[in-house]
Amino acid sequence: MENNGLQQLKENIAKVMIGNERTIELVLTCLVAKGHILLEDVPGTGKTVMAKSLAKSVEAEFGRIQFTPDLLPSDVTGLNYFDAKSGEFVFSKGPAFCNILLADEINRATPKTQSSLLECMAERQITVDGVTRPLEEPFLVIATQNPLETLGTFPLPEAQMDRFLMKLSMEALSPAEETQMIARFLTEEPLAELSSVCPKEEIRALQEACKEVYLHPELVQYLVRIVQETRVNSKIASGVSPRGTLAFLRAVQGHALVQGRNYVVPEDFKTVAVPVLAHRLTMQIGADDGRAAESVIEEILNRIDLPTENWSGR
Template sequence: MNEQIEKLKQGIGNVLLGKEKTAELVMIGLLCRGHVLLEDVPGTGKTMLAKSIAKSINGKFKRIQFTPDVLPSDVTGIQFFNPKEQCFEMRPGPVMTNILLADEINRATPRTQSSLLEVMEEQQVTIEGETLPIDPPFIVLATQNPIESQGTFPLPEAQMDRFLMQIRVGYPTREQEKEMMQRYRKEEPIDALEQVFSLEDILDLQKQVKEVVISDAVEDYLLSIVRATRKSELTDTGVSPRGTLAFMRAVQAKAFTAGRTYVIPEDVKEMAPIVLAHRLVLSLEGEMSKTKPQVLEMLLDEIEVPVEAGAVRE
C-alpha cells in the first residue's frame, strides 16, 4: 500500500511540481472520508490537483464554478415537469460524483453554500423531499482565494467545521517552476497520469484506517490539544466534538499512509494545525495579536508531548 501511496504522490508531482505533500494530505482526507478546503491565489494548481486525484483513483469528477448567481438547485439538482411524458423527472446535480470540485466556494451566496452541508455531512442529497444517497467514496475539494474579498461571502463556522482540513497550496520554488515550464512546453503531464487505486481499493483502505491503534497516552494528548482550544483567552470558540472526531481520523490516516498500524505523537502534532486551526473563532484579543495557525502553534508548544514508550501500543 505504501508503494501505491508513493506512486500516487510521484504521479501528481509530475503534474504539479512540489505538491507531493499536498497530494498526501488530500489522500489522507479521502481515506478518512473528510473534505478539504484548498486556499491560495489563482493559478497555483488547485483545479489540476483535484483532476489528478480523480484520475488516480478512476473516480467520477465534477466541477461547480461558484458565482453569486448560482442557485442551490444548480448544486443539488431539481425535479422538473416533462411535458412530453406528462410527469415529473429527477435531474440530479453535480454533487452526484466521487470528486466534487467546489471552485471559489466563497463566491456563492450563503444560501447556495448551505446546499453543500447535507451532502458533506451525510453523503446524501434531498431534492423536493426525495433523498438520494451519494455512491462512496465521496470528497469535496473546495477552493477559495484568500486575497480577494470583493463579491465574496466568507464561509460560516458551521460550513468550515465540515471541512476536515484547510491547506494552503503555495507557490513552487524557482527550480520547480523552471522544470514545470520545460515539462509543459510540449505535453500535458496529466495525460500520462496513471490510475493507482480503484474505487473499491479506496473503500477497503477507509476500513483499514479505522483499525489503526491510538494508545491512551496519545489519545490524552489529542484531547488536551482540543480542550486547550476551548479554554484559551485567545479564542471565543474552540474545536467542536465533530472536530475532535475528525482530528482522530486524520491522525489515524496519517499513521496509515506512513505504513504504521499505530499513531505516534508526531502524527498528532503534525496534523493539528491543518485539521484544527480553521475551526477556531478567535477572541478580540486573539484577532489583534495572532492568526489562527499561530494560536494553535502556541497551544501546541504549551502542551507536554507524551514520550514514545508510553505513546505506542501495537
C-alpha cells in the first residue's frame, strides 16, 4: 500500500535535509496523525530548516512566529481593532491562522503567551473576545527549543507538553553525510529552490486514511498494557494520561501508513513509543537524569511479550 504522496514528500524534504531519515518519517507520521511536533535540539542542527522544508513541500499556508519574552497572546491569535473608517471593530488574524505553523524557540515566550497555543493545538480553533473561529485543516504546529540554554527561557508546562504528539531531536550527521551537506550547499540554496509536491487536500485524505489503519485486538491490549505500566512504575510520579493513550494509538496508525501499510505491526510501537510517551511522564524526584523517561519506556517495551499473530487481520 505504497502512498505516492508520502513518498514524494519524503524525497522532496530529502533534497534539503541530509540524513535524518528517521526524523523525517516521524515528522510525516505526525502530519498524517494530526499531531503537533516539538523539535528540541541545540542551535544549528536543522530544526527550522526541517519545518520549512515540510511547509514548502505541502501546498498550504505557512506561518512563523519567533517567540520572545515580549510576545503577546494577541501576536499569536490576532485581535480586534477599531476601524475608524467603518466605525466598527474588525478582527485581524494572527499568524496562527495557517496550515503549518512554526513556533520558533517557543520556550522564550512567557507562559501566558505559550498558553495562547493551547486551544488551537487541542481543538483547532481560536477564540478571541468570545468569538470562536475554526482553523483550516490540515493544521500542524512545529515548535522548536534549545534544551541547553536556560537564560531568558520559560519551561513548557505539562499541559503544553501534552499537546505535542511527539518530542523529537535531529540526528547526528556521519562524516559522509556532512561531506554531502557541504557539497550540496556549496553553490546552491536547496531550500529556496524547493517547490510543493503535495496539495493540502491530499494531506486531509491521508489524515482520514490514518484513522482506518487496522489495529489487531492483541495490539490494542499491548498498547493498553504499555500505558498502564507507566502509571504503576515506581520511577514515575505521573504516567500517561488518557489523552496520551489516544495520541499513542494515532501515532502507531500514522507510522504504519507512512511505512506503506494499512495495518499496525509491533515495530510501529517500538519506533514511536519513546517520542510519543516520554515527554508525557513526570518522573519521581531523583529519578530524572535527562534520559530516565526514555529508559523507562524502553524497559517497559522490553518487558512486555507479544504473541505471534497475523497482524493484518486477513
